Every structure is written in C-alpha cells, then in structure tokens.
Amino acid sequence: MITTKILSWNVNGIRAVHKKNFMDWFNAEKPDILCFQETKAQDDQIPEEIAKAVGYELYVSSAERKGYSGVAVLTNKKVKQFKKGFGIEKFDSEGRILELEFDNVTLFNIYFPNGKQSKERLQYKMDFYDAFLERANNLKDQGIKLIVCGDVNTAHKEIDLAHPKENEKRSGFLPEERAWIDKLLSHGFVDTFRMFVEGGGHYSWWDMRTRARNRDIGWRIDYFYISENLKNEIKSAFILKEVLGSDHCPVGIEINGELF
DNA sequence: ATGTCTTATATAATAAGA
Numbered sequence: 001m002i003t004t005k006i007l008s009w010n011v012n013g014i015r016a017v018h019k020k021n022f023m024d025w026f027n028a029e030k031p032d033i034l035c036f037q038e039t040k041a042q043d044d045q046i047p048e049e050i051a052k053a054v055g056y057e058l059y060v061s062s063a064e065r066k067g068y069s070g071v072a073v074l075t076n077k078k079v080k081q082f083k084k085g086f087g088i089e090k091f092d093s094e095g096r097i098l099e100l101e102f103d104n105v106t107l108f109n110i111y112f113p114n115g116k117q118s119k120e121r122l123q124y125k126m127d128f129y130d131a132f133l134e135r136a137n138n139l140k141d142q143g144i145k146l147i148v149c150g151d152v153n154t155a156h157k158e159i160d161l162a163h164p165k166e167n168e169k170r171s172g173f174l175p176e177e178r179a180w181i182d183k184l185l186s187h188g189f190v191d192t193f194r195m196f197v198e199g200g201g202h203y204s205w206w207d208m209r210t211r212a213r214n215r216d217i218g219w220r221i222d223y224f225y226i227s228e229n230l231k232n233e234i235k236s237a238f239i240l241k242e243v244l245g246s247d248h249c250p251v252g253i254e255i256n257g258e259l260f
Numbered sequence: 261a262t263g264t265c266t267t268a269t270a271t272a273a274t275a276a277g278a
Contacts, residue, residue: 012278013266038278040267067267068277114278153278208278209263247265247278 003235004077004255007031008109008149008222010205010248014039014072018047020245026053031252032076032260035098037111037151038246039070046072061085063095070095071111071150077102077260086131096128099135105230105259106139108132110150115171122171125153129180137187145259146227148189151205151248153221156181156191159200160220162212172219189225192237192253204239208247222251233257 007029011017014036026034039046042062051058056074061084063069083099085092096111110132115122140146154177158164167173185191193202203218212218224237235254243249 016266038266040277065268117277207263208265211264 001256002258004032004260005030005252006033006035006107006147006149006224006255007240007250007252008035008037008151008224009243009250010037010111010151010222010246012038012040012246012248014041014050014070015045015047017245018050022245023049025243026050031074033107034074035107035109035149036072036074037070037096037109039072039095040067041070041072042066050074059098059100061095061098064093068095069111071098071109073098073100073107073109075100086135088131090124091128091131097132102260103258105145105147108136108146108148108150110148110152112151112153114153115174115177122174125171126176126180129177133180133184133187136189140188140227143229144227145230146189146225147230147253147255148225149223149251149253151222152181154178154181155219155221160203162201162203162217162219172221184225188228190228190231190234192224192226192234193220193239193251195231195234196237202239203241204251205248213247222248224251224253226253226255230255230259233259 060072081101098109100107113125115125155161204222206213206218233256237253240250
C-alpha cells in the first residue's frame, strides 16, 4: 500500500525559517508534499535550497505586496494542473491560495486571512471563507476527492484553545468564525486530527508576543480537512509540536491509496 | 493596551502585519 505524507506549516517568513536548520529538518522528515503559508516572499525570494530541492517541484503564489502573506507547495508528486486563486481579484492578489490537481485528488493549500486587525479585515476573512467553500463545494459536487490544508486562523471548539472564555469576543474564536467551520463540516468535510484525537490541549499556534509557547497557551488553527470520500484512506493525522522556528508548528497527515 | 518576530525601506531606525 502506497502512503503519502503531507505537511502544512505557517512558517512566518520562509527565509527566516530556512536559516534555522530547515533543510536538516526537511531531509529528516521527508514529506511527499509540504505546504507553506506566510512565506513573506516573492516568487524569486524563496531560498534556492528549498526551491531546487532534489526530487521536488515548487509551486508558489505570492502577494502583490512584498514581504506579506504568500503560500508555496513543495511536491514530489506530479501536478497535472494548478490555480493560484478563486478567480476573485481581491482574494487572489494576496498570495493565499494554491489549488493543485493531482491524478486522483485535488489539494488546497490556503492561508486564510487574519481578522484581528479591523472590522473590514474580519469581513474580508468571512467573505474569503465563503468564496473558498463555494469553490470547494463546486469540485466536491463533481465527485473530486479533496484535501484542504493550511492556516485557517480560527479555533473550532473550546477544546481547541487554552483560554476559550477570554477569547470568545476576539477574531480567531468568534461565534461566526466557529460557525463557518461547523458549516464546512456539514458540507461533508472532515477534520482529520479529530478522527484520531478527542481531547483538548493540542495546539498549532502560540502568541509570540506573550511567549505563550513556553507555557503551552496555544490555539489549534492549522488543519487538514478532507472530503468524506477520502475518510477511509486517512492513516494518521498529527501535530508536530516540537518543531520550532515559527509561531506555528507543522501539522500533517498520512494518506493511503493511489491518489497522486 | 501590552508583549515579539519577520520583513520593507533603506542602510539606522521606523513601520506594518501577525
């Protein structure tokens, strides 16, 4: 049985992470596909050691604004077609979206917007959520198998963050943001981590400003969702909490079958 | 409101964003 390992990591600056022994970690971890968010790099600013990793191809969607946002995917599986957006300029121009079509599955690597800055950015985030779900449903309704990973910037349930009560009025744990994740699940997507782990205390992001990682005051805001028709293929789902270098740690899945 | 870190611009120090 062929197993494919896919990782997702908000690196908070891929050039900074590259300087922190990234290649040693990458060569030891040997993911088949590695999805980056927040590269903070233009297409030609991805460190060459990463861009030219032997056996891999790199796909990049960078923001119009330098040093901002940006997603990328390193893959040793052949990509048949790819898209860098939903076809909506205001979402596509921020370097948040990569949709990669493989043989028998489509992968979304998405850096969902942060809504903390202003009411306008919160609305942008909610609109982005809706635009994504529309695109994903469109593919799912055609029977296409989907994997969706990235920084969703919202903790789903109270067990998904250390301090739920004091954050219920802050973007990242607002009722409407959490309700959107409910909606995603009701449309036939599955939170793979919750297929294997029921309890709380498992986080993928910690506030750097308060050095929250030292005390493990974190949030689970990075996810791998799959369409229900892939449920039987998921071998494992995990959070690599020991991996340092960013305010997020990587998350991942192992998936069985001839999908890529 | 605060804290820290990465990056841009510019080339020292400030600003933005997360």
